[in-house]
Structures are given as structure tokens and as C-alpha cells.
Amino acid sequence: MGKVLGIIGGGQLGMMLTEAAKKMPEKISKIIVLDPTLNCPAAKVGAQQIVASFKDENAIVDLANQSDILTYEIESGNSKVLKSVEDKVEINPSPETLQIIQDKLIQKKILAENNIPVADFFEIESLSDLKNKIPNFGFPVLLKVRRDAYDGRGNIKINSESEIKSAYDSFDGKSLFLEKFIDFKMEVSVIAARNTKGEIATYPLVENIHEENILRMTIAPARVSSAISEKAKQVAIRTMEVLKGAGVFGIEMFVTENNDIMINEIAPRVHNSGHHTLQSSKTTQFEQHLRAILGLELGNTELVYHTIMYNILGPKDFTGKYKPVKIESDNVFLKMYGKEESKPKRKLGHFNVVGRNNENVDHLLERVNKIKNSIQIVSINNS
Ligand SMILES: Nc1ncnc2c1ncn2[C@@H]1O[C@H](COP(=O)(O)OP(=O)(O)O)[C@@H](O)[C@H]1O
Numbered sequence: 001m002g003k004v005l006g007i008i009g010g011g012q013l014g015m016m017l018t019e020a021a022k023k024m025p026e027k028i029s030k031i032i033v034l035d036p037t038l039n040c041p042a043a044k045v046g047a048q049q050i051v052a053s054f055k056d057e058n059a060i061v062d063l064a065n066q067s068d069i070l071t072y073e074i075e076s077g078n079s080k081v082l083k084s085v086e087d088k089v090e091i092n093p094s095p096e097t098l099q100i101i102q103d104k105l106i107q108k109k110i111l112a113e114n115n116i117p118v119a120d121f122f123e124i125e126s127l128s129d130l131k132n133k134i135p136n137f138g139f140p141v142l143l144k145v146r147r148d149a150y151d152g153r154g155n156i157k158i159n160s161e162s163e164i165k166s167a168y169d170s171f172d173g174k175s176l177f178l179e180k181f182i183d184f185k186m187e188v189s190v191i192a193a194r195n196t197k198g199e200i201a202t203y204p205l206v207e208n209i210h211e212e213n214i215l216r217m218t219i220a221p222a223r224v225s226s227a228i229s230e231k232a233k234q235v236a237i238r239t240m241e242v243l244k245g246a247g248v249f250g251i252e253m254f255v256t257e258n259n260d261i262m263i264n265e266i267a268p269r270v271h272n273s274g275h276h277t278l279q280s281s282k283t284t285q286f287e288q289h290l291r292a293i294l295g296l297e298l299g300n301t302e303l304v305y306h307t308i309m310y311n312i313l314g315p316k317d318f319t320g321k322y323k324p325v326k327i328e329s330d331n332v333f334l335k336m337y338g339k340e341e342s343k344p345k346r347k348l349g350h351f352n353v354v355g356r357n358n359e360n361v362d363h364l365l366e367r368v369n370k371i372k373n374s375i376q377i378v379s380i381n382n383s
Pocket residue numbers: 119142149150151152153154155179180181182183184187210213214252264265
């Protein structure tokens with residue numbers, strides 16, 4: 001008999017985990033997600049849903065009672081409640097790791113204590129504290145919220161003295177920290193996995209292009225030397241050794257001007273920069289996560305085809321129901337997430353352009369540019 005898998009969060013990541021789980025019915029017989037949005041993306045592809053906030057204690061206990069194994073696709077679940085239900089259900093990655101990662105300041109401290117390179121940082125306790133600490137780094141600097149940040153909605157770059165107060169005030173009393181601005185050459189990431197037996201596997205290094213702090217495109221493999229890829233892999237493995245728990249982790253990094261690797265942040269879950277694996281690799285990151293938490297052998301992580309993933313984001317000037325998106329092009333795989341409404345910068349879907357004919361990354365980039373220009377998110381009311 002397969003197990004009942006509980007997932008906190010039923011957005012696109014929960015949806016793609018559900019799809020992967022449905023391909024292993026002998027291991028997983030049922031999927032239940034906890035998500036506040038009625039008929040969330042995961043529910044649309046066959047997960048049962050508990051409709052409740054990610055932090056709702058009763059709902060988390062209910063999910064734990066109904067599940068054999070519990071995991072999450074978002075970091076904002078209630079890690080204290082998760083810790084309290086560890087005796088009822090196996091939770092991976094561990095709530096302890098989730099608790100560390102949920103607070104970016106604690107996350108940074110633990111990485112730094114373990115000699116994993118991160119940008120220098122300071123805890124900030126007040127406006128005057130901020131003013132006093134900025135000279136340690138000089139302008140520009142980044143002011144960041146410690147908790148519940150995503151897609152750049154938790155970071156402000158302060159460029160000059162005159163911007164300090166408004167940046168501070170805009171965070172409205174939230175706990176903050178200050179980070180040195182890194183003039184990086186490239187942003188990259190490693191999708192790493194550890195199974196419950198402690199075995200670790202990493203996918204090849206990918207390159208991430210952000211626009212306005214939100215991931216726009218992932219290029220697999222990253223356009224760096226093999227020495228840099230190898231260095232990033234070693235940093236990823238050391239990072240995995242610091243964190244506890246099984247599952248897939250998305251490890252975001254910077255490549256500095258000196259070709260050093262610095263960790264930006266870690267996600268204890270499947271990651272947007274791993275969506276290329278749906279077509280590029282023998283094992284998708286979603287299957288890999290399930291293999292990891294089920295204690296199976298990890299799958300092959302080799303990159304079979306050069307692939308570029310491009311995110312389809314809601315346009316800035318429009319909120320509402322939108323017309324279906326279509327792409328007709330060879331070796332291009334569109335994945336829409338079933339979200340009924342577009343909102344500015346909302347992740348609505350992505351497409352992968354796959355180099356099945358041995359195309360190099362430059363050629364794939366040309367194809368991405370053509371396709372992205374042909375996609376329009378427009379209101380269903382516009383005829
Ligand atoms: N110290 C830094 N120096 C320069 N750019 C940064 C720094 N920290 C973050 N960024 C930029 O902001 C983006 C979002 O920041 P991140 O800390 O990853 O927050 P989020 O949780 O929103 O993903 C990063 O991908 C990077 O482009």
C-alpha cells in the first residue's frame with residue numbers, strides 16, 4: 001500500500017509535486033495539500049485540499065493526522081506547530097531546518113559559523129542602528145526583512161543617505177537585517193537533494209537571470225568554467241552537510257568578480273530554478289524530492305539536454321482572468337499553473353526550450369526571445 005503524502009502549500013510547486021507523486025502510485029496512494037486558495041493549482045491536478053492558512057495550527061494538525069509523510073512547498077508554514085507534530089508524522093526537510101531557513105538572519109549566521117561564504121551582514125534594531133551600521137559597508141546596501149520574503153518583496157536597495165528613512169519605514173516595524181551589496185558577475189543555483197539515508201546528489205550548476213528581483217529565466221547549464229561549477233558544487237555539498245533533513249533544496253548563489261562562490265539564500269524545497277529538469281534531466285526535481293523523503297535511491301541528476309526555462313509573469317498593468325496561453329514550437333514545453341487570475345508579477349507558468357538537437361545555449365536564447373515576445377497575458381474580456 002502506498003503512503004499518504006501531505007504537502008503544506010498547493011501552489012505551482014505543490015502542483016508539480018502532486019503530478020510527480022501520481023506517477024508513483026505504488027509508493028504514494030493519496031496527496032493532501034493545505035492551501036488557503038480554494039481549488040489551488042495542486043487540487044486541480046488531483047490532490048485533496050484542506051483550505052486553510054499555512055500557519056493554521058488546527059489545519060496543520062489535521063493534515064499531520066491524515067498523512068504518513070509530510071513535506072512543504074513554501075517556507076512560511078508554522079514551524080513551531082510542525083515541530084509539535086513530529087511524533088505523529090515524518091516531516092522532511094526537518095522542522096528544525098525550516099526554522100533556521102525561515103529567519104534569513106539566523107540562516108546567514110549558521111552558514112557563516114560553518115565557514116560557508118555569505119555576504120557580510122548586521123542585525124538591525126532601529127533606524128539609528130541602521131544609520132550607524134551602513135558606513136561599515138558604504139552605499140549601496142541592502143536592507144532585508146528576516147522573515148516571509150519572496151520574489152524580492154522583502155529587500156530594498158539603499159543608494160544614498162536620503163533613502164535610509166523611507167526604506168526603514170516601508171518595512172513597518174518588521175525585524176530587519178542589513179547586507180553588503182555584492183557586485184556579482186552572475187547568479188547561479190544548485191538543486192541538491194538528500195534522501196533519508198543521508199545520500200546527497202546535486203544537479204549541474206544553472207544560471208539565473210532576475211528582473212526586478214524576480215526570477216525570469218534559468219539557463220542550464222550555467223555559462224561558467226568547469227572550475228566554477230565544481231566550486232559551486234562543493235559549496236552546495238558543504239551547505240547540505242550543515243542542514244538537517246531529507247528532500248530537495250534550492251541553493252541560490254552569487255559568482256563574484258573574483259570567481260568566488262557566495263551563498264545568497266537557501267530554499268528547503270523544490271525551486272523555480274529547477275523547473276528545467278522537467279525536460280532536461282532523467283529525474284525531475286519533483287520526483288527527486290519524493291525519492292528523497294521516501295528513502296528511495298536518488299535519481300540520476302545528469303543534464304541530458306541544454307535547456308532554458310522562462311517564467312511567464314503577470315503583466316504590471318493588469319489584474320483579472322486572462323486568455324489561455326498557447327505556444328506551438330518544436331521542443332518547447334509550456335506549463336501553465338492553472339491560476340485563474342493574473343496579478344502583477346504573479347508566476348502564471350513557464351516554458352522550457354529544450355536543446356534536443358544539441359543546440360548550444362546561444363541558439364536556445366534566440367528561440368526564447370522569439371517565443372517570449374509572442375506570449376501575451378491579456379484579459380479574457382478583450383476581444
Ligand atoms: N547582497 C546582495 N547583493 C546584491 N544583490 C542581491 C543581494 N541579495 C539579494 N540580491 C538580489 O535580490 C534578489 C532577491 O534577493 P533574495 O535575498 O534572494 O530574496 P527573495 O527571498 O526575494 O528571493 C537576488 O536574487 C539578487 O538578485
